[in-house]
Amino acid sequence: MTTGENAVTGEAGKRYAKALFELAEEAKALDATETDVTTLGEAFGESADLRRVASSPLFGREDKAKALEALADRLGLSDLVKKFVAVMAANGRAGDLPDAVRAFKAMAARRRGATEAEVTSADKLTAAQLKELQAALKSALGHDVEVRAEVNPELIGGLVVKVGSRMFDSSLRSKLEGMRNAMKEA
Known part of the structure:
Protein backbone atom coordinates (compact mmCIF):
# COMPACT_ATOMS: atom_id res chain seq x y z
CA MET A 1 0.00 0.00 0.00
CA THR A 2 1.38 3.35 -0.90
CA THR A 3 0.98 6.53 1.00
CA GLY A 4 -0.13 8.47 -2.05
CA GLU A 5 -3.19 6.25 -2.41
CA ASN A 6 -4.26 6.38 1.20
CA ALA A 7 -2.69 9.36 2.88
CA VAL A 8 -6.00 10.74 4.07
CA THR A 9 -8.73 8.73 5.73
CA GLY A 10 -12.01 9.35 3.93
CA GLU A 11 -15.07 10.59 5.75
CA ALA A 12 -17.18 7.58 4.73
CA GLY A 13 -14.55 5.23 6.12
CA LYS A 14 -14.51 7.19 9.40
CA ARG A 15 -18.29 6.97 9.74
CA TYR A 16 -18.35 3.22 9.17
CA ALA A 17 -15.40 2.73 11.52
CA LYS A 18 -17.15 4.74 14.24
CA ALA A 19 -20.26 2.59 13.90
CA LEU A 20 -18.17 -0.61 14.11
CA PHE A 21 -16.24 0.77 17.09
CA GLU A 22 -19.46 1.54 18.96
CA LEU A 23 -20.94 -1.89 18.19
CA ALA A 24 -17.72 -3.59 19.32
CA GLU A 25 -17.72 -1.60 22.56
CA GLU A 26 -21.36 -2.46 23.16
CA ALA A 27 -20.62 -6.15 22.58
CA LYS A 28 -17.51 -5.90 24.80
CA ALA A 29 -15.50 -7.24 21.87
CA LEU A 30 -13.23 -4.30 21.15
CA ASP A 31 -9.93 -6.22 21.36
CA ALA A 32 -11.18 -9.12 19.20
CA THR A 33 -12.67 -6.69 16.69
CA GLU A 34 -9.42 -4.74 16.49
CA THR A 35 -7.55 -7.98 15.82
CA ASP A 36 -9.97 -8.84 13.01
CA VAL A 37 -9.81 -5.32 11.57
CA THR A 38 -6.01 -5.51 11.63
CA THR A 39 -6.14 -8.84 9.79
CA LEU A 40 -8.47 -7.31 7.19
CA GLY A 41 -6.19 -4.31 6.80
CA GLU A 42 -3.17 -6.55 6.29
CA ALA A 43 -5.03 -8.43 3.56
CA PHE A 44 -5.70 -5.14 1.76
CA GLY A 45 -2.12 -4.03 2.32
CA GLU A 46 -0.69 -7.19 0.84
CA SER A 47 -2.93 -7.47 -2.21
CA ALA A 48 -3.05 -4.85 -4.92
CA ASP A 49 -5.64 -7.04 -6.66
CA LEU A 50 -7.93 -6.89 -3.64
CA ARG A 51 -7.63 -3.10 -3.45
CA ARG A 52 -8.30 -2.86 -7.18
CA VAL A 53 -11.40 -5.09 -7.05
CA ALA A 54 -12.80 -3.28 -4.01
CA SER A 55 -12.46 0.15 -5.58
CA SER A 56 -13.07 -0.63 -9.26
CA PRO A 57 -16.36 0.45 -10.87
CA LEU A 58 -15.95 -2.51 -13.25
CA PHE A 59 -17.16 -4.87 -10.50
CA GLY A 60 -20.72 -4.57 -9.23
CA ARG A 61 -21.72 -4.35 -5.58
CA GLU A 62 -22.92 -7.95 -5.60
CA ASP A 63 -19.62 -9.25 -6.99
CA LYS A 64 -17.65 -7.19 -4.48
CA ALA A 65 -19.87 -8.42 -1.64
CA LYS A 66 -19.32 -12.07 -2.66
CA ALA A 67 -15.56 -11.60 -2.97
CA LEU A 68 -15.30 -9.83 0.38
CA GLU A 69 -17.54 -12.39 2.07
CA ALA A 70 -15.25 -15.17 0.81
CA LEU A 71 -12.22 -13.21 2.04
CA ALA A 72 -13.79 -12.66 5.48
CA ASP A 73 -14.56 -16.39 5.75
CA ARG A 74 -11.03 -17.34 4.67
CA LEU A 75 -9.54 -14.93 7.22
CA GLY A 76 -11.79 -16.31 9.97
CA LEU A 77 -13.20 -12.91 10.90
CA SER A 78 -15.86 -12.59 13.59
CA ASP A 79 -19.53 -12.26 12.66
CA LEU A 80 -19.48 -8.59 13.64
CA VAL A 81 -16.62 -7.79 11.26
CA LYS A 82 -18.13 -9.98 8.53
CA LYS A 83 -21.39 -8.00 8.80
CA PHE A 84 -19.42 -4.75 8.77
CA VAL A 85 -17.65 -5.76 5.54
CA ALA A 86 -20.95 -6.94 4.01
CA VAL A 87 -22.74 -3.67 4.85
CA MET A 88 -19.93 -1.58 3.38
CA ALA A 89 -19.97 -3.67 0.18
CA ALA A 90 -23.77 -3.59 -0.07
CA ASN A 91 -23.72 0.21 0.32
CA GLY A 92 -21.17 0.61 -2.45
CA ARG A 93 -18.36 1.45 -0.02
CA ALA A 94 -16.05 -1.56 -0.51
CA GLY A 95 -13.34 0.79 -1.76
CA ASP A 96 -13.51 2.65 1.56
CA LEU A 97 -12.60 -0.43 3.62
CA PRO A 98 -8.88 0.49 3.93
CA ASP A 99 -9.92 3.96 5.20
CA ALA A 100 -12.32 2.37 7.67
CA VAL A 101 -9.59 0.03 8.91
CA ARG A 102 -7.20 2.95 9.51
CA ALA A 103 -9.90 4.99 11.26
CA PHE A 104 -10.92 2.07 13.50
CA LYS A 105 -7.31 1.38 14.50
CA ALA A 106 -6.76 5.07 15.29
CA MET A 107 -9.88 5.08 17.51
CA ALA A 108 -8.69 1.95 19.30
CA ALA A 109 -5.22 3.45 19.83
CA ARG A 110 -6.74 6.65 21.28
CA ARG A 111 -8.91 4.55 23.57
CA ARG A 112 -5.74 2.89 24.93
CA GLY A 113 -4.09 6.28 25.39
CA ALA A 114 -1.61 5.73 22.58
Missing part, protein backbone atom coordinates in the same frame (compact mmCIF):
# COMPACT_ATOMS: atom_id res chain seq x y z
CA THR A 115 -0.87 7.87 19.56
CA GLU A 116 -0.74 6.37 16.11
CA ALA A 117 2.22 7.16 13.89
CA GLU A 118 2.10 6.57 10.15
CA VAL A 119 5.55 5.59 8.89
CA THR A 120 6.28 5.27 5.21
CA SER A 121 9.56 3.83 3.95
CA ALA A 122 10.98 2.82 0.59
CA ASP A 123 11.46 -0.77 1.78
CA LYS A 124 9.66 -2.86 4.37
CA LEU A 125 11.06 -2.19 7.85
CA THR A 126 12.24 -5.12 9.94
CA ALA A 127 10.70 -5.88 13.32
CA ALA A 128 13.87 -4.56 15.00
CA GLN A 129 13.71 -1.30 13.02
CA LEU A 130 10.04 -0.85 13.90
CA LYS A 131 10.76 -1.47 17.58
CA GLU A 132 13.65 1.04 17.54
CA LEU A 133 11.50 3.62 15.77
CA GLN A 134 8.65 3.08 18.22
CA ALA A 135 11.03 3.59 21.16
CA ALA A 136 12.45 6.78 19.61
CA LEU A 137 8.95 8.17 19.01
CA LYS A 138 7.90 7.30 22.56
CA SER A 139 10.96 9.11 23.90
CA ALA A 140 10.32 12.17 21.71
CA LEU A 141 6.57 12.37 22.38
CA GLY A 142 6.51 11.24 26.00
CA HIS A 143 3.81 8.59 25.56
CA ASP A 144 3.12 5.28 23.84
CA VAL A 145 3.08 5.29 20.06
CA GLU A 146 1.63 2.63 17.82
CA VAL A 147 3.43 2.52 14.49
CA ARG A 148 1.60 1.75 11.28
CA ALA A 149 4.15 1.07 8.57
CA GLU A 150 3.60 1.34 4.85
CA VAL A 151 5.93 0.94 1.89
CA ASN A 152 6.27 3.44 -0.95
CA PRO A 153 9.21 2.63 -3.25
CA GLU A 154 8.95 6.14 -4.77
CA LEU A 155 10.63 7.50 -1.61
CA ILE A 156 13.89 5.90 -2.84
CA GLY A 157 15.22 5.85 0.76
CA GLY A 158 14.64 7.33 4.20
CA LEU A 159 11.36 7.72 6.08
CA VAL A 160 8.27 9.86 6.26
CA VAL A 161 6.76 9.87 9.77
CA LYS A 162 3.39 11.44 10.47
CA VAL A 163 2.03 11.77 14.00
CA GLY A 164 -1.22 13.69 14.14
CA SER A 165 -0.72 16.91 12.21
CA ARG A 166 3.08 16.77 12.48
CA MET A 167 5.20 15.27 9.72
CA PHE A 168 8.91 14.53 9.51
CA ASP A 169 10.17 13.80 6.00
CA SER A 170 13.69 12.44 5.69
CA SER A 171 13.05 10.67 2.40
CA LEU A 172 15.67 10.78 -0.31
CA ARG A 173 13.00 11.85 -2.79
CA SER A 174 12.24 15.00 -0.76
CA LYS A 175 15.93 15.80 -0.39
CA LEU A 176 16.44 15.44 -4.15
CA GLU A 177 13.43 17.68 -4.84
CA GLY A 178 14.85 20.26 -2.43
CA MET A 179 18.18 20.20 -4.22
CA ARG A 180 16.44 20.49 -7.59
CA ASN A 181 14.48 23.55 -6.38
CA ALA A 182 17.61 25.13 -4.92
CA MET A 183 19.43 24.66 -8.22
CA LYS A 184 16.57 26.30 -10.12
CA GLU A 185 16.69 29.34 -7.83
CA ALA A 186 20.47 29.73 -8.15
Whole structure:
Protein backbone atom coordinates (compact mmCIF):
# COMPACT_ATOMS: atom_id res chain seq x y z
CA MET A 1 0.00 0.00 0.00
CA THR A 2 1.38 3.35 -0.90
CA THR A 3 0.98 6.53 1.00
CA GLY A 4 -0.13 8.47 -2.05
CA GLU A 5 -3.19 6.25 -2.41
CA ASN A 6 -4.26 6.38 1.20
CA ALA A 7 -2.69 9.36 2.88
CA VAL A 8 -6.00 10.74 4.07
CA THR A 9 -8.73 8.73 5.73
CA GLY A 10 -12.01 9.35 3.93
CA GLU A 11 -15.07 10.59 5.75
CA ALA A 12 -17.18 7.58 4.73
CA GLY A 13 -14.55 5.23 6.12
CA LYS A 14 -14.51 7.19 9.40
CA ARG A 15 -18.29 6.97 9.74
CA TYR A 16 -18.35 3.22 9.17
CA ALA A 17 -15.40 2.73 11.52
CA LYS A 18 -17.15 4.74 14.24
CA ALA A 19 -20.26 2.59 13.90
CA LEU A 20 -18.17 -0.61 14.11
CA PHE A 21 -16.24 0.77 17.09
CA GLU A 22 -19.46 1.54 18.96
CA LEU A 23 -20.94 -1.89 18.19
CA ALA A 24 -17.72 -3.59 19.32
CA GLU A 25 -17.72 -1.60 22.56
CA GLU A 26 -21.36 -2.46 23.16
CA ALA A 27 -20.62 -6.15 22.58
CA LYS A 28 -17.51 -5.90 24.80
CA ALA A 29 -15.50 -7.24 21.87
CA LEU A 30 -13.23 -4.30 21.15
CA ASP A 31 -9.93 -6.22 21.36
CA ALA A 32 -11.18 -9.12 19.20
CA THR A 33 -12.67 -6.69 16.69
CA GLU A 34 -9.42 -4.74 16.49
CA THR A 35 -7.55 -7.98 15.82
CA ASP A 36 -9.97 -8.84 13.01
CA VAL A 37 -9.81 -5.32 11.57
CA THR A 38 -6.01 -5.51 11.63
CA THR A 39 -6.14 -8.84 9.79
CA LEU A 40 -8.47 -7.31 7.19
CA GLY A 41 -6.19 -4.31 6.80
CA GLU A 42 -3.17 -6.55 6.29
CA ALA A 43 -5.03 -8.43 3.56
CA PHE A 44 -5.70 -5.14 1.76
CA GLY A 45 -2.12 -4.03 2.32
CA GLU A 46 -0.69 -7.19 0.84
CA SER A 47 -2.93 -7.47 -2.21
CA ALA A 48 -3.05 -4.85 -4.92
CA ASP A 49 -5.64 -7.04 -6.66
CA LEU A 50 -7.93 -6.89 -3.64
CA ARG A 51 -7.63 -3.10 -3.45
CA ARG A 52 -8.30 -2.86 -7.18
CA VAL A 53 -11.40 -5.09 -7.05
CA ALA A 54 -12.80 -3.28 -4.01
CA SER A 55 -12.46 0.15 -5.58
CA SER A 56 -13.07 -0.63 -9.26
CA PRO A 57 -16.36 0.45 -10.87
CA LEU A 58 -15.95 -2.51 -13.25
CA PHE A 59 -17.16 -4.87 -10.50
CA GLY A 60 -20.72 -4.57 -9.23
CA ARG A 61 -21.72 -4.35 -5.58
CA GLU A 62 -22.92 -7.95 -5.60
CA ASP A 63 -19.62 -9.25 -6.99
CA LYS A 64 -17.65 -7.19 -4.48
CA ALA A 65 -19.87 -8.42 -1.64
CA LYS A 66 -19.32 -12.07 -2.66
CA ALA A 67 -15.56 -11.60 -2.97
CA LEU A 68 -15.30 -9.83 0.38
CA GLU A 69 -17.54 -12.39 2.07
CA ALA A 70 -15.25 -15.17 0.81
CA LEU A 71 -12.22 -13.21 2.04
CA ALA A 72 -13.79 -12.66 5.48
CA ASP A 73 -14.56 -16.39 5.75
CA ARG A 74 -11.03 -17.34 4.67
CA LEU A 75 -9.54 -14.93 7.22
CA GLY A 76 -11.79 -16.31 9.97
CA LEU A 77 -13.20 -12.91 10.90
CA SER A 78 -15.86 -12.59 13.59
CA ASP A 79 -19.53 -12.26 12.66
CA LEU A 80 -19.48 -8.59 13.64
CA VAL A 81 -16.62 -7.79 11.26
CA LYS A 82 -18.13 -9.98 8.53
CA LYS A 83 -21.39 -8.00 8.80
CA PHE A 84 -19.42 -4.75 8.77
CA VAL A 85 -17.65 -5.76 5.54
CA ALA A 86 -20.95 -6.94 4.01
CA VAL A 87 -22.74 -3.67 4.85
CA MET A 88 -19.93 -1.58 3.38
CA ALA A 89 -19.97 -3.67 0.18
CA ALA A 90 -23.77 -3.59 -0.07
CA ASN A 91 -23.72 0.21 0.32
CA GLY A 92 -21.17 0.61 -2.45
CA ARG A 93 -18.36 1.45 -0.02
CA ALA A 94 -16.05 -1.56 -0.51
CA GLY A 95 -13.34 0.79 -1.76
CA ASP A 96 -13.51 2.65 1.56
CA LEU A 97 -12.60 -0.43 3.62
CA PRO A 98 -8.88 0.49 3.93
CA ASP A 99 -9.92 3.96 5.20
CA ALA A 100 -12.32 2.37 7.67
CA VAL A 101 -9.59 0.03 8.91
CA ARG A 102 -7.20 2.95 9.51
CA ALA A 103 -9.90 4.99 11.26
CA PHE A 104 -10.92 2.07 13.50
CA LYS A 105 -7.31 1.38 14.50
CA ALA A 106 -6.76 5.07 15.29
CA MET A 107 -9.88 5.08 17.51
CA ALA A 108 -8.69 1.95 19.30
CA ALA A 109 -5.22 3.45 19.83
CA ARG A 110 -6.74 6.65 21.28
CA ARG A 111 -8.91 4.55 23.57
CA ARG A 112 -5.74 2.89 24.93
CA GLY A 113 -4.09 6.28 25.39
CA ALA A 114 -1.61 5.73 22.58
CA THR A 115 -0.87 7.87 19.56
CA GLU A 116 -0.74 6.37 16.11
CA ALA A 117 2.22 7.16 13.89
CA GLU A 118 2.10 6.57 10.15
CA VAL A 119 5.55 5.59 8.89
CA THR A 120 6.28 5.27 5.21
CA SER A 121 9.56 3.83 3.95
CA ALA A 122 10.98 2.82 0.59
CA ASP A 123 11.46 -0.77 1.78
CA LYS A 124 9.66 -2.86 4.37
CA LEU A 125 11.06 -2.19 7.85
CA THR A 126 12.24 -5.12 9.94
CA ALA A 127 10.70 -5.88 13.32
CA ALA A 128 13.87 -4.56 15.00
CA GLN A 129 13.71 -1.30 13.02
CA LEU A 130 10.04 -0.85 13.90
CA LYS A 131 10.76 -1.47 17.58
CA GLU A 132 13.65 1.04 17.54
CA LEU A 133 11.50 3.62 15.77
CA GLN A 134 8.65 3.08 18.22
CA ALA A 135 11.03 3.59 21.16
CA ALA A 136 12.45 6.78 19.61
CA LEU A 137 8.95 8.17 19.01
CA LYS A 138 7.90 7.30 22.56
CA SER A 139 10.96 9.11 23.90
CA ALA A 140 10.32 12.17 21.71
CA LEU A 141 6.57 12.37 22.38
CA GLY A 142 6.51 11.24 26.00
CA HIS A 143 3.81 8.59 25.56
CA ASP A 144 3.12 5.28 23.84
CA VAL A 145 3.08 5.29 20.06
CA GLU A 146 1.63 2.63 17.82
CA VAL A 147 3.43 2.52 14.49
CA ARG A 148 1.60 1.75 11.28
CA ALA A 149 4.15 1.07 8.57
CA GLU A 150 3.60 1.34 4.85
CA VAL A 151 5.93 0.94 1.89
CA ASN A 152 6.27 3.44 -0.95
CA PRO A 153 9.21 2.63 -3.25
CA GLU A 154 8.95 6.14 -4.77
CA LEU A 155 10.63 7.50 -1.61
CA ILE A 156 13.89 5.90 -2.84
CA GLY A 157 15.22 5.85 0.76
CA GLY A 158 14.64 7.33 4.20
CA LEU A 159 11.36 7.72 6.08
CA VAL A 160 8.27 9.86 6.26
CA VAL A 161 6.76 9.87 9.77
CA LYS A 162 3.39 11.44 10.47
CA VAL A 163 2.03 11.77 14.00
CA GLY A 164 -1.22 13.69 14.14
CA SER A 165 -0.72 16.91 12.21
CA ARG A 166 3.08 16.77 12.48
CA MET A 167 5.20 15.27 9.72
CA PHE A 168 8.91 14.53 9.51
CA ASP A 169 10.17 13.80 6.00
CA SER A 170 13.69 12.44 5.69
CA SER A 171 13.05 10.67 2.40
CA LEU A 172 15.67 10.78 -0.31
CA ARG A 173 13.00 11.85 -2.79
CA SER A 174 12.24 15.00 -0.76
CA LYS A 175 15.93 15.80 -0.39
CA LEU A 176 16.44 15.44 -4.15
CA GLU A 177 13.43 17.68 -4.84
CA GLY A 178 14.85 20.26 -2.43
CA MET A 179 18.18 20.20 -4.22
CA ARG A 180 16.44 20.49 -7.59
CA ASN A 181 14.48 23.55 -6.38
CA ALA A 182 17.61 25.13 -4.92
CA MET A 183 19.43 24.66 -8.22
CA LYS A 184 16.57 26.30 -10.12
CA GLU A 185 16.69 29.34 -7.83
CA ALA A 186 20.47 29.73 -8.15
